[in-house]
Amino acid sequence: MGYAFAGPDIAFLVSAAGRAALAEVGALPLTDGSLLADLARVRRAHGAAAAALVETVRLRRRAAGKLDGAGEWLFTDDALQQATPSAVARHRAVRLAGRAVHDVTCSIGGELAALAQTCTAVIGSDIDPIRLAMAAHNLGVAAAGPGTIEPEPGRWAGPAGADTEDPAPVALLRADALVPCSRDTVVVADPGRRAGGKRTHDPAALQPPLPDLLAAYAGRDLVVKCAPGLDFSRLDWPGEIELVSLDGGVREACLWSPGLTAPGITRRATVLRTGHPPSTLTDADPDDIPEREPGAFIVDPDGAVVRAGLVRQYAAKHGLWQLDPRIAYLTGDTVPPNTRGFRILDRFELREKPLRAELRRRDCGPLEILVRGVDLDPDRLRRTLAPTGRTPYTLVVTRIGRTAAVFLCTATPATPG
Structure with missing residues (x-):
């Protein structure tokens, strides 16, 4: 499960003292063999902050091969596990270029970082105040403390440049993903894929449940990231299901509502390889092949x-x-x-x-x-x-x-x- 971060942890980690402590801890090996001795050393130097410091450094090291520029980011263990690899997030952001987008399960902000490069307006919301505070830090939003980015009841914080005194590249607010709080945006969601501590392939067991999410945004342009092993036979999806791989590993299945894909396309495969342009196939492509004996x-x-x-x-x-x-x-x-x-x-x-x-x-x-x-x-x-x-x-x-x-x-x- 990893360390359970709290508000005071975030406040310390983003402070000047916290940044200096992270640099100090970052010089330690923190390997399985050295972890106990390293942790004892950090406790002597930083007391109750030791666990948050060590966990943050270890998570940053794990994120290095997955998320671009995440060396100064904050994470929870679960959030990093589910975070979309940057290459996959960039691919999706290209498909959404020029649109206003609201990520209703923004977590620590990995998807938002890519969307901000291509979209006209970007909103991120999450029900978890700790993850939202981490997203604020990771994306450079001015209000980084827990609770300070929650708008007044009934008010929408708005996209960057819209009715905000201090416009930011990404607008953040605390909100329940099943309660719509934006208009005229493409909704992006990434439901939690674990139930009872185990990975689930049941759409109804996701958090929030996929059927409830689809009902909440019925009629809206909607993008939902799912695990590639999700049982889609339990879901009557009218749009496109895109399977995405990165460097040989299948990373996700993505649901695209009918308004976000070409008519007649219900399946897409996108192959991403580092250093190469994306390769894409759809069920609208030709499928006539000969019947022959094995070739070479x-x-x-x-x-x-x-x-x-x-x-x-x-x-x-x-x-x-x-x-x-x-x-x-x-x-x-x-x-x-x-x-x-x-x-x-x-x-x-x-x-x-x-x-x-x-x-x-x-x-x-x-x-x-x-x-x-x-x-x-x-x-x-x-x-x-x-x-x-x-x-x-x-x-x-x-x-x-x-x-x-x-x-x-x-x-x-x-x-x-």
Whole structure:
């Protein structure tokens, strides 16, 4: 759960004394092996503030690979876990460019930082005064103390430059996400994804519950960030569901209301890779692909493409076809740019004894085993095959028709494109 920050912690951390103490603690290793000794040292120097100082430094270090420029930010453990990576937030901000936006679950402000770069007006609100105070500090809003950014009852703080004596890049207020308090804005929400301390895939178990959130903003332009494993079969969503991956890992599913997407698009896959422009597919793209025998390579599409159900569209775009119409593995004679492929060397039946003998003959050593469509434990199979040689190989085990097939392959590195 992490340390539970309170108002006095925030006031100290943003003060000159707190900043100096954070710099001092930031010079300590704070590793698992040194943590007890480091914490004792900080307690001797800073007393009751020690836990907040150590937690803040450790969270900032964790945030470094996720959020741009977060070295001076404040976090809670839960807020950092759910914070959207900066690259993903920037992608969404580009889609919302030129709009006035209200993030009704703004937390510590990670999404707001990206929205402020593209949108005409940005409002952030949250029910948690501690996270809201952290957002005020992180975004440079003048009123950074808990409670001081809550407007008078019934009044809307307004976007930057609108009826405010001291305009700020982002306007913050304390509000319940289920009680609308802005007009003429695109509403952005990121419901909490844990229930009872465990991650949930039930839309009704999110905080706030997704059905209640959709009802509260019915008829509004709405963007809702969700976990990629959310069970969308429990949700009758009339707009677009976008699956987004970053550097090979699927990070989120994002719901876009009908007014924010092109007519006829209900699924989108966006692949983000550091140093490359975004790659996007939708269910409006062509999906005609041939039926052929396996080509020279096997291609495993990015997880966003698979989860969005756009494998055929990906294959059509890159001149590939499926090994089996029900399985997401693709095949072809070339590998798409920025994609890892597997060159097929041979094909076998799934019979352990002859497969083990063949791997020994080929001096197989490091062995990667990929499985899809077959009830098989890769780790158990690797122990059974017991490779002891020096040459690395990949086994792709999949179902073709009613038969389990094993492809012996060598992995090919992703080629830039």
